[in-house]
Structure formats: C-alpha cells, structure tokens
Amino acid sequence: MAAPAPSAAAAASASPPALLPSPFVELVKSPSGLEKVVLRGSRNCCVEVYLYGGQVTSWKNDNGEELLFLSSKAIFKPPKAIRGGIPICFPQFGTHGNLEQHGFARNRFWSIDSDPPPLPVNPAIKAFVDLILKPSEEDLKIWPHSFEFRLRVALGSSGDLSLTSRIRNTNPPGKNFSYTFAYHTYFSVSDISEVRVEGLETMDYLDNLKAKERFTEQGDAIVFESEVDKVYLAAPSKIAIIDHEKKRTFVVTKEGLPDAVVWNPWDKKAKAMQDFGDAEYKGMLCVEPAAVEKPIILKPGEEWKGRLVLSAVPSSYCSGQLDPLKVLQG
Numbered sequence: 001m002a003a004p005a006p007s008a009a010a011a012a013s014a015s016p017p018a019l020l021p022s023p024f025v026e027l028v029k030s031p032s033g034l035e036k037v038v039l040r041g042s043r044n045c046c047v048e049v050y051l052y053g054g055q056v057t058s059w060k061n062d063n064g065e066e067l068l069f070l071s072s073k074a075i076f077k078p079p080k081a082i083r084g085g086i087p088i089c090f091p092q093f094g095t096h097g098n099l100e101q102h103g104f105a106r107n108r109f110w111s112i113d114s115d116p117p118p119l120p121v122n123p124a125i126k127a128f129v130d131l132i133l134k135p136s137e138e139d140l141k142i143w144p145h146s147f148e149f150r151l152r153v154a155l156g157s158s159g160d161l162s163l164t165s166r167i168r169n170t171n172p173p174g175k176n177f178s179y180t181f182a183y184h185t186y187f188s189v190s191d192i193s194e195v196r197v198e199g200l201e202t203m204d205y206l207d208n209l210k211a212k213e214r215f216t217e218q219g220d221a222i223v224f225e226s227e228v229d230k231v232y233l234a235a236p237s238k239i240a241i242i243d244h245e246k247k248r249t250f251v252v253t254k255e256g257l258p259d260a261v262v263w264n265p266w267d268k269k270a271k272a273m274q275d276f277g278d279a280e281y282k283g284m285l286c287v288e289p290a291a292v293e294k295p296i297i298l299k300p301g302e303e304w305k306g307r308l309v310l311s312a313v314p315s316s317y318c319s320g321q322l323d324p325l326k327v328l329q330g
C-alpha cells in the first residue's frame with residue numbers, strides 16, 4: 001500500500017532549498033497560508049504552482065501580463081479546488097464515473113519530488129519543479145488503486161509553459177486501473193465574444209449540455225455566443241485560441257491526450273457558482289487537453305505520459321495577414 005502523501009506543512013518543512021532545482025525556483029507561502037512554488041524566467045516571466053492541487057494558478061509573460069484566468073472569488077482552502085489556472089482532473093474527468101466531479105487530484109496536497117526519474121533534457125527550459133501525488137488511506141477507500149502521479153511544471157526560455165504528467169500503476173500484479181484525465185486550462189481573454197478557436201472545425205464532439213450526445217462541428221472556427229460545454233474527440237495536437245482584442249494567440253500543444261474540452265459557463269451558470277464572479281465568464285475560456293472518451297488503462301508497472309505546452313504569441317489576425325494554418329502547424 002502506498003504511503004499517504006504528506007500535508008503541505010510537512011512538504012514545506014521537508015523542503016530545504018536543495019530540493020528545488022535552481023535559483024529560479026522558490027517555495028513561498030501565499031496570503032491564504034497555502035504554499036506555492038514560483039518559477040522565474042527572463043524579465044517578468046513567471047509561473048506559480050500551488051502544492052494544493054498541484055495546480056498552476058498564474059503564468060505571466062515578459063511584460064508581467066497574466067495569461068491564465070483566476071477568479072477573484074477563488075477559494076484557497078480545502079476541500080474546494082481553486083477556480084482558475086490549470087486544475088488537474090484525475091482519476092476522473094467530469095461526471096464520467098462514480099467519483100466526485102473531476103476526480104480528487106485537484107483537491108489534494110501534492111509534495112515536491114526531489115528525486116524524480118529523469119525526463120529528456122530540454123535545454124530551452126529555464127526553471128522547473130517536480131511534484132508528486134500518491135494516494136492516502138482515505139483516497140484508497142474511494143479509488144482502490146495505488147499510483148504515483150508525477151507532474152513537472154516547466155517555464156521555457158521563450159516564456160512557454162509546459163506540464164508533463166507521468167502516472168504509474170503501482171498496484172500488485174494483475175490489478176489494472178483505468179482513468180480519464182484533463183488539464184482544465186482557464187485562459188484569460190479580453191472579451192469572450194471577440195475570441196475564436198481554430199483547430200476543432202469539423203470535429204465530432206460530445207455535448208455535455210445535451211446529455212453527452214454526439215454531434216459534428218461545422219466547418220468554421222468556433223466563436224462564443226452562449227454557454228458551451230463540449231468534449232471534442234480525437235482533436236488535433238495543436239489548437240489556437242485567437243483573442244482579437246488583445247491581438248494575442250494562445251497555441252495549445254498536446255501529447256498523449258486525444259480529446260479537448262471547451263467550456264464557458266456563460267451568465268446563468270456563472271451566477272450559480274459560488275467561487276466565480278457573475279461577469280467573469282466574459283474574460284475566460286477553458287480549452288482542456290484531455291483523455292475522456294476512451295479511458296486510459298494501465299497494468300501494474302506501466303506508466304502513461306500526457307503533456308501540455310502553452311505559448312502565447314502576438315497575432316495579426318485582425319489585419320488578416322497571419323495564415324491560420326501556420327499557427328496550427330507551428
């Protein structure tokens with residue numbers, strides 16, 4: 001049976017500076033009392049990751065502009081997941097199973113992993129941190145599987161943010177497990193009605209607003225005029241979110257994650273959420289690389305890897321000069 005994951009306080013007291021890989025990485029206490037790791041890049045580029053949820057809550061570019069949405073009403077206290085940033089949905093996405101919505105990884109305390117198994121060296125990485133989550137005795141009662149979930153959060157020298165998840169089945173022989181997963185990424189946008197998403201045209205999707213019924217998207221880029229909650233199936237590895245007003249394009253690159261969820265709660269649902277401002281739906285959009293339709297199955301000893309890379313590039317879409325294909329193909 002796996003040892004329970006240490007609490008945040010235990011993680012902090014067991015975290016001398018040597019646990020952190022470089023001077024660009026710092027463990028600090030936030031005003032809420034929760035601990036977060038701060039990754040610093042060039043100029044004002046910076047990423048913040050809470051040990052609670054293993055959750056990225058902030059990603060700033062060179063100019064110090066925030067690129068992720070974090071609700072002004074977010075609650076930084078268990079058992080609620082933090083509303084915004086990049087919650088990790090594991091071992092269940094949404095209501096695709098019997099566990100609580102989006103699984104439990106997003107409201108557990110993760111630890112700093114000082115000695116992770118090696119990952120391929122990427123010279124473009126400026127700062128990174130490795131976190132780990134193992135199930136507690138309580139977790140094993142609700143999901144009876146032993147696992148090691150390692151998460152590397154890395155800030156590239158050009159300001160790219162990457163999240164690499166490695167999930168290993170540490171059950172005894174013969175005990176497979178299966179799970180669904182998502183990087184529930186909340187992007188900050190200037191005005192949702194000025195945003196379009198490219199890369200999901202003509203894709204099949206399950207509509208969560210219509211009892212998960214399957215439909216096919218039309219041929220145009222996706223724009224937003226009302227509540228959206230769709231799981232696009234077998235989506236391409238690159239998706240572009242074009243913010244006309246900000247003249248900024250987010251490029252989402254995903255590996256090992258076939259699906260992509262697109263969510264905006266719009267006005268009515270926004271009002272119903274305790275930890276979300278009534279008008280905040282106008283300034284956010286979730287595009288979530290995911291594995292939903294086909295659960296991932298791991299045998300004991302097997303490991304799965306799922307990766308997300310985010311970059312924010314200036315877009316000249318307003319002038320019609322940028323070829324959308326170039327954005328999508330990198």
Ligand SMILES: O=P(O)(O)OC[C@H]1O[C@@H](O)[C@H](O)[C@@H](O)[C@@H]1O
Pocket residue numbers: 094101102184208229230261263288
């Ligand atoms: O409020 P939660 O549990 O964070 O979920 C927010 C939304 O997350 C999205 O990923 C789901 O598709 C939606 O159905 C859900 O409402």
